[in-house]
Amino acid sequence: MHRAVGLAACAVLLAACTGTPAPVPPPVSSSSSRPPDLGKFTTQKLAWSPCGEALDCAHLSVPLDYAAPDGPAITVGLLRHKATKQRIGSLVVNPGGPGGRGTSTAAALAKTPAAAPLLDRFDLVGFDPRGVGTSEPRITCRTDAEQDADRASDVESNMSPEGVKKQLAETTAYGAKCAEASKYGKTLLANVGTRDVVRDLDVLRAALGDEKLTYLGYSYGTQIGAAYAEAYPRNVRALLLDGAIDPAQGLVDSLVTQAAGFQDALNEFGKWCACPFAGSTPAFQRLMRPLITKPIPAGTRKLSFEDAITGTFAGLYSRGDWPALKAALAQVAQGNGRTLLAFADDYYQRDRDGKYSGAIDGYFAVRCADHTRVTDRAAIDRAHEKMLAGAPFLAGGTPDTSELDICSTWPVPPTSAEHAPHPAGLPKTLVVSTTHDPATPHQQGIDLAKDLGGVLLTYEGVQHTVFLQGDACVDRAGIAYLVDGTSPAAGTRC
Numbered sequence: 210m211h212r213a214v215g216l217a218a219c220a221v222l223l224a225a226c227t228g229t230p231a232p233v234p235p236p237v238s239s240s241s242s243r244p245p246d247l248g249k250f251t252t253q254k255l256a257w258s259p260c261g262e263a264l265d266c267a268h269l270s271v272p273l274d275y276a277a278p279d280g281p282a283i284t285v286g287l288l289r290h291k292a293t294k295q296r297i298g299s300l301v302v303n304p305g306g307p308g309g310r311g312t313s314t315a316a317a318l319a320k321t322p323a324a325a326p327l328l329d330r331f332d333l334v335g336f337d338p339r340g341v342g343t344s345e346p347r348i349t350c351r352t353d354a355e356q357d358a359d360r361a362s363d364v365e366s367n368m369s370p371e372g373v374k375k376q377l378a379e380t381t382a383y384g385a386k387c388a389e390a391s392k393y394g395k396t397l398l399a400n401v402g403t404r405d406v407v408r409d410l411d412v413l414r415a416a417l418g419d420e421k422l423t424y425l426g427y428s429y430g431t432q433i434g435a436a437y438a439e440a441y442p443r444n445v446r447a448l449l450l451d452g453a454i455d456p457a458q459g460l461v462d463s464l465v466t467q468a469a470g471f472q473d474a475l476n477e478f479g480k481w482c483a484c485p486f487a488g489s490t491p492a493f494q495r496l497m498r499p500l501i502t503k504p505i506p507a508g509t510r511k512l513s514f515e516d517a518i519t520g521t522f523a524g525l526y527s528r529g530d531w532p533a534l535k536a537a538l539a540q541v542a543q544g545n546g547r548t549l550l551a552f553a554d555d556y557y558q559r560d561r562d563g564k565y566s567g568a569i570d571g572y573f574a575v576r577c578a579d580h581t582r583v584t585d586r587a588a589i590d591r592a593h594e595k596m597l598a599g600a601p602f603l604a605g606g607t608p609d610t611s612e613l614d615i616c617s618t619w620p621v622p623p624t625s626a627e628h629a630p631h632p633a634g635l636p637k638t639l640v641v642s643t644t645h646d647p648a649t650p651h652q653q654g655i656d657l658a659k660d661l662g663g664v665l666l667t668y669e670g671v672q673h674t675v676f677l678q679g680d681a682c683v684d685r686a687g688i689a690y691l692v693d694g695t696s697p698a699a700g701t702r703c
Contacts, residue, residue, distance in 0.1 A: 245278040251415035257289060264316060265289045269416060271339065271409045273393060274400050281393065285409050286343025287336050288312035290319040294329040298446075299417045300691075301334045301410065305428030305452070305674075307403075308571030310342035311335030323677045323684055327691065334417065338433075339409055340401040341571035346392035348401060350383060350570040353563050360557070361504070361513050373586075380614040384577075387570060388620045399621040401571070402578030407436045411444060421446030423691065427674045428452040428649060431640075431657065432579075435630050438661060442632040447694065448663075449687055451641040452674035455653040457629040457660070460580040460616060461592040466650055469599035474525040474647035477671045481531060486538050490602045496541060498605045505546045512546025514605060520552035521602075525647045526673045577616040579625045589613045629660045638663030639690045639697075641683060645671035664696040668703050 253270055260266035268284035288311070304314040315335025318324045324333075340348040351359065359379075388394045410433065414422045423446045426434040431450035438445055458466065472490075479487045486496045497517050504511035512520075524534030530552075537548035558566035583589060592613060597604055616623075638661045642654020651667070658665035668675045668683055676687045682703030689695045 250412050253416050275408050284345045288315045290333045292331050297330045299334050299419050300331045300423050302425045303430035305430045307429045307575035308341050308568035310337045312337050338406045347567050348570045348574045349390040350387040356565050381618040384620045395621050401574050402624045403436050404624050407440050411441050423447045425449045438635050439630040439632045442635040448638040451676045452649045453640050453642050453654040453657040455656040459627045465595045468596040470647045470650040472600035482535050486542050493602050505544050507546035507550040512550045516553040520549035523552040523556035528672050577619040581626050584617045641666045643668045643670050646673050648673045666701050
C-alpha cells in the first residue's frame, strides 16, 4: 500500500484568478455520441462552513456515473485553509493511498511551519477521493471485527493447495461484501477508480473558480496527477508529484518492484540499526517466522506474522521512525508485540477504539479498478516467486498476493489499464523521487518525469516522499517551482 503521507505543500498562480474558469472537457460516453452536460456540477457554489481553527469544510457534488450525469449524485469531502495574505489561487492536494484523506493532509499542513510561506498566498484545499473519508457514500466492506480477524489469521501464510483454495474463497467473499455493504453496490465500485477521481478533480477546479489547476500529489496522488495531466493537459498550471508511481506498470510489476523497494529499505535500516535481529535478512527471518504458528502477546491482542511484516513495512517509510522500529523489533525478540502491532494499526488506520477509517477498503477498490485483471493462478504464483526473489525478508507469508487474488475475483471489471501517459500541451511538471524510497522506488520517478516531459528532482535518502518534510534543498526547489514556475536544473540532486 502506498501509505498516505501526513504532509502536503503549496502552489501559486502567477497572477490572481480573475478570468472565467476553463470548461471541464466531458468524459467519453459509451452510450451516446453526445457528451453529457456537466454544467450543474461545474457551476455549483460550494457551501463552506467552519470546521476548525481557520479551517472550512464543504462537499462537492459530482455524478455517481459520469456517463449518466442526470442520475444519482455523490459527494466529495473538502477542507480549506484560506490564504492569509494576497491570494493567488487554490492549491489542491492529495496524500496518496489509494484511500488517503486529503482533508486530513490539508488540516495538518495548516500547522506545518514549512508550509507557512505558501499558505500566505493560497487557499489550500484537501479532498477525500470519492468513496473514502468524508466523501459520501463510503466504500464499505469488512466490519471492524472482521478486519481484526483477517489480520490475525494465518491463512495468508498457508500456501498448500488447501490454503490457496481458502485464500481464493476469502478474497471472493471480500469483493462480494464490498458490493453488498456499499451504497449503490457494484455501480459505486465501478466508478471509484482514478479515471473518475480525475473527473471529480476537474469539477473541483471549476467549482473553486480556478482557470488552471495547481496540484500537489504524494505517492498514489502522483498517479492522480499524471492521469489528470493526460485527460486535461491544458487545464494544468503546475503539478508537483512526490513519491512517483509509474502508471505504465501493471499490478504484478508494481507489487514486485515495491517489494524490492522495501527489501532495500530494510537493508539500509539494518546498516543503521547494527542490531542482531535486523542486521541481515536471515536474522530478521529468525525473529519473524516463529510468529506464523505462535503469535506473541501485544497488550490485549496478539501480533501475527502478517501484522509483524506490515508493522515493519510501516516503520520503514520514514527514517524518522527507525528508532521506534528498532525498539519494536527488540520487544518482539523479548516476546512483546505491542509496539510493532501499533505500527501495523497505524498502517491500516485503526484507532485505539478498534475503529478503522475504511482506507484499506478504498485501497483495494481503486487498485482493482485501475489495473488489468490477472486471473491466471500460475501467473499469480510466478508473481509471488518474483516478490520473494526481490524481497526474501517476506518469506513465510504473502501479504501482497492477496491483492492479486482480490482483484482477480473483483465483482466489477477495471475501468483503466496501465500505460505510459504522453499528454500534449502540458506545462512543465516537477517530479520528486527518493533514491531509497521503499514504496515507490526511484526508477518510477525517472520514468514518470520522462513520460510527462517534466523535470526530475532526486533526493538522496531513505524514506517515502520528502517535500516539506525538513529538507531545505528540496523545499526551496519545490516552492520556487510552485510559486513562480521556476524548475530546478535537469539532474538536480539534494
